[in-house]
Structures are given as C-alpha cells and as structure tokens.
Amino acid sequence: SRTFWVLTIGFGATAVACSAVVVHLVPLLRDAGLKPGEAARIAALVGMGVILGRVGIGFLVDRLFAPRVAATIFVITAAGCALLLAAGADAAREAAFLIGFALGAEVDLLAYLTSRYFGLRHFGVIYATIYAVFWIGSACGPTLAGRLFDRYGNYDLALALVAGLFLFGAASCLALPRYARPADTGTDHV
Numbered sequence: 001s002r003t004f005w006v007l008t009i010g011f012g013a014t015a016v017a018c019s020a021v022v023v024h025l026v027p028l029l030r031d032a033g034l035k036p037g038e039a040a041r042i043a044a045l046v047g048m049g050v051i052l053g054r055v056g057i058g059f060l061v062d063r064l065f066a067p068r069v070a071a072t073i074f075v076i077t078a079a080g081c082a083l084l085l086a087a088g089a090d091a092a093r094e095a096a097f098l099i100g101f102a103l104g105a106e107v108d109l110l111a112y113l114t115s116r117y118f119g120l121r122h123f124g125v126i127y128a129t130i131y132a133v134f135w136i137g138s139a140c141g142p143t144l145a146g147r148l149f150d151r152y153g154n155y156d157l158a159l160a161l162v163a164g165l166f167l168f169g170a171a172s173c174l175a176l177p178r179y180a181r182p183a184d185t186g187t188d189h190v
Contacts, residue, residue, distance in 0.1 A: 010169045011109075011134050013168045015135070018141065020144055074102060081163040117176070
C-alpha cells in the first residue's frame, strides 16, 4: 500500500542520515575545528539526546498523532545538522544534542507506526521488512559520508545531505494518513 511504501522509504532515508552522522560525528566535529578530546566529549552529548528522545517520544506519542511527532523530531535533527554546518565549533554542543534526539526515537517510532497502520496479525513480517530496509540504509550512511569527505576534503556536503534526508523523512511522516483502525484489530493492509 502507499502507507507501507511511505513509511519504508521515509524511515530508510532517516536511517542513512542517522548512521552517517553518528559514525562520523567525532570526525565531523574535528572538521568543524574542535580538538580530538573536545570532539569526543561533545559527542557524548548525543547520549543525553538519545535518552531524552526515547522518554520524550514515548510520552508524546501517547498524547499526539505519532507521524507529526516523528516529523518534528526529524526536523529538529535536521536543524542540528544545519547548525553544525553553519556555525561549526561554536554550535557543536547544541548540534550533538539535537542529532542524538532522533537516535532515541526512530526505531521506536517505526515499530509504533507499523502496529498502528497494519495491525498485529502480521506485524512481525511487515515490521521485519521495513526494518530490513532501515538497516540497509543504516549500512549505507557511513560509507556515503566517508566517500563525500574523501572526494571534497570536508563534511559540508555530507552534513547538507544528512539534513536533507531528515527533512525528507519528516515530509514522509507528514504524508502518512490518519490511523484507519484501532491498534489491536489484528488486520493488515500491505
């Protein structure tokens, strides 16, 4: 169905973005002008973002329409990448925290949205298929960022691409329809 493909492609794009920025975060921060030790300390802020993201997103999806929550998280993370691109070392702490925010949310949101849109009867197969695409994207992200760095000598294009992928993921989430059925009906429509 259209919903299946929007969810799969949108979250696949964010997987590329998340893995690219996480694997290359310390080199990204060093490229922005930080010393190695300082870059490592700032990269630890990603962990704080992850923790707050997981707890906060769980709280929010219990109260708000989950695709809008996901879109907001992806826009916030794109802003973190854009901030690092534009302000470099001056905004490294804020950027690392904002980037970590999506890492605490994307897989949890994917499971939640899969259950809401497709029910529970074939949840395992549907989620596994979408999750496989997510992990293929995760495998591609670091290679893509590394190749862009090798080609251009900096992470500027990689950061711009990552921010664009997060925005694409946000737009995909906003394209998702309202839930068609209660979460526990056991029906599915792939």
